Every structure is written in C-alpha cells, then in structure tokens.
Amino acid sequence: MDTKYLIGYDIGSSSIKASIINAFTGETIYSTFSPKEEMSIDSPEIGWAEQDPEVWWNHLVTATHEMTQNCEIDKTAISGIGISYQMHGLVLIDKDKKVLRPSIIWCDSRAVEYGDKAFGELGNEYCLSNLLNSPGNFTASKLKWVKENQPEIYNDIYKILLPGDYIALKLTGEARTTISGLSEGVFWDYKKADISTGLLEYYGLKKEHIADIVPTFGIQGRLTDDAAAELSLVPGIIIGYRAGDQPNNAFSLNVLNPGEVAATAGTSGVIYGVTDKITYDPQSRVNSFAHVNYSKDNPILGVLLCINGTGILNSWMRGTILDKKYSYHEMNELAESVPIGADGLMTIPFGNGAERVLANKDVRAQFVGFNFNKHKTAHIFRSIQEGIVYSFKYGLDIMHEMGLNVSVVRAGNANMFLSPLFCEALSNTCNISIELYNSDGSIGAARGAGVGAGIYKDLSEAFNGFEKIRTYTPDKQKVELYTAVYKKWEMHLNNILKN
16 A cells, blocks of 8 residues: 555644644654744734734745655655644635735634623524524624724625635635634524524624635645645645644544543643533533534534633743743743642733633733742742643533533643643642643644545544553542642632622
8 A cells, every 4th residue: 555644734823833644554754833932923902912824824834844854755645734723713815815914813802892792682592502602702703893993904805714714725725614613703503504694694794705615524625736836745635624723632632522522731721522412601601613523414512611821821931031041841840849739829820811711801810829938930830830720620610510521631742731740730620530642733633634535434544543642640639639729719710700
C-alpha cells in the first residue's frame, strides 16, 4: 500500500500550528508553529479583541514551509488537509473575497449588550429552545455590532465567515461554512434544523450573507494553483475537514459519544462534554453547539464550558510582570514547592473580557489575600494555577446541574496540561480522572481530513497511533484539602458577583 500523508492546521489566537501525519500509522511526521512568540491581539478599546486574518494566513504559509522543508516526503502523496480554528470569530469579505476589517475574535466583548437585548426581546424560551443559547457575545451579535456601528463596512459584505472558513477560502477560493460552524455563531435553529431566520430577521441581517454549507467531513474544496504555489504544495489536494477548535479538540481525543468529555487549557480553558440530548443552561453560562458528527437525523451536541481567563493569565504573569525571567517549566516547579492553598493567596482569573460562565459579566482578574511577609513568587505561581482550576470547578458544577455527570476528562499533553500540578489540582478539586493523550488540534485536524478525503472508511479508523500518555486520579485526602480551599475561593467570587 502506497504511503499517504495528511496535513492539519490549527488556527489559534496565539499561533498557527501545522502537523503532517502518516495516514495509515497515525505517526506524526513533523509538527511546528508560527510565530515562535505569541501573536498579538489588538485592543483598540477596552473589551475589544481583533486580529488581521491575513496574519493568520502568513503564519500558516511560514509553518507549512518549515514543515515540508524538514521532512522528506513525496508531496504528491499528501491526500488531505484539515482545519481547526478559534471559534466565534467574525471575518467579513467583499465580492472580491477581500477582508473588509480586522476579525472580531472570540474574546471580544463589544457585542454583549446586543446579545443580552436579543435574549430579552426574542424571549428566553425561544432562544434556549431554538438556538440552545443566548445570542450573547457570539458571531451573530458581533455582526449586528458592525451593522450598527460600521454601516459602510456592513454594506460592502459579500459573505460572513468564521476564522476557519477564511483559511479554507484562501486554500480553495470558495466561501463556505459548516453546520457546526453556524451553530457556534448562533446562526443555527435546532428545532428547524436550518439557518436561524428568526435571529437574522430580529437583527436585520441578510441570509444571503451566510456562506454555502458543506459537510464537516467531506470534499469541501481543493487546493488551488495559487495557494499551492504559495505553500509549495501540489494543487488539487482535498480540503476534507474543518471544525472549531473545541469540537475539533474533542474529535482529536476521540470524544464522539454521549458521556465523553474533553478539555483544553491554552489561552482560554474549555471543558467540552458530548450529549445526544437537546440541552441548555437556563442562564446560557455554558453553551451547546453542533458537534463534528452532528446531523439532522442524529443531533449530537457538544456542551462547552469556556473560561476566557486561563492560560492567558499564566502567560501574562510570565511575560508582563516577570519579563520572561522564568520558563513555564520553572514556574511549574516553583509552584509545586508551595502547599495546597498557596498559604491563603487566591487568584480570581477572569481578566480576559466578559465571561459567559459568569453570565457575561466582566469582573476582571484579582489576587485575594496577599501577605507581604509570607507570600513569595512561588505562591503567586501556585495561586494562579489553582485559581484557573477553581474556575473549571465552578463551570463543571453548572454542567452537573444540566445532567452531565463527568468522571473522566481527556486532554492533549499540551499547554497547562504539561503542568503536573495543574493536572493533580484539577483531578482532586473536581474529583475526576484526567487522561492525557498524544494528540493536539492540528493532529486532530489531519485525522479529520483523512475521514473527509475518504482515506478512512469511518471515524474509528482515523485513530491509528492514538495513545494514552498518563492518568491522574483523585486522592481522598487531597480532595478534602482542595475542596476546602475551593469553598473559600467560591465565596470570594460570589461576593464579587454581587457587587
């Protein structure tokens, strides 16, 4: 059997990652990312967050060149490309398929008031039963903001795209999207199993701006001559998969069936549980979206708990306060030298815009309980990691209220899950097992491309070479210690939310 290869791209807000895998063994041939330092997020006003989509593309080109130059493969054997991307972003293109303005990305909170107003005027019952979410700060509300505040740009729109749709456009020349993508923008009506004309009409948005729908797994287009020349690849490669980063992360961890749960802890932190029940949180603090294997006949959903202020807090401390004096590994080691509870120092980590888990409140990050005679740098490091863990616990309790009972969480061996302290604290605080696997978003996207390009006959065949690296299990004594600290942390957070 001739060897075939698959490429996966993960379009993050910090970097663009690219991986190439052997389609039959699942072996990762090469992985890289660009830029080597984190991409900047522009914030022209407080609460705003924007990035230039062309910057994503330029880094994708750079990463592709590094990847292909450092692995000796036959480029004609590359049989599929898959795309994972940062969710909820808004990219606007004109009839010439040129970007009209910087992308309003996932952590931008300028549209909260539009979503809240829609939730009230359309009605909670309609929004939750049809959309499974408040329109909140999602893509549809961001588009409404553009319509109201930048009408000259809105009038030039040809299509609205999510970040992954834009990368697919650059690869194929076609402006297309998926049902899963539409659901993350709150453009999908689950009762009608169709585009939400009710929300579009309420916002005064045009259905014609929605891109054509293609399957999450399938032939979504082929690599154009121009894109192939820029990437130094062969024209005609099938683009066979695209999905938002969290549905894709779940797929990359083989989380596809009801009751299975995946997690990430990069710039933001996410726990993503799969269910076959049409479910929602009455306050829309966690959100339900169409999973990668959703269909109208088999509506598999992903229930997503997102914490904006997770890894970004760790990177902010390292880069802004400490001027990169310590590596992340050194920060982790210092944190482990301090006891559970960081000797009374607690961190409220919500400093990256409005938080859906807090009903779209922007409470800002806070340190609580500093003692200048006791607390050292190591205490801050531990307090940060514990604070992020406690924010996960806070959200998991909401998921439990919705009927999702979590006992095992799968995660890739990356970002904050590289910290044994973080994994141990999460396991014991939430009283769950944590399983780490040799996978990440770009590898998952490559596997998805193999399904869409017909290399694999089904989803299960895509997981050759998928291996568990380590498991963390709760310890009864530590569960009690972390629970006691969490209760104090939760009390402080509730006091903040009351003000």
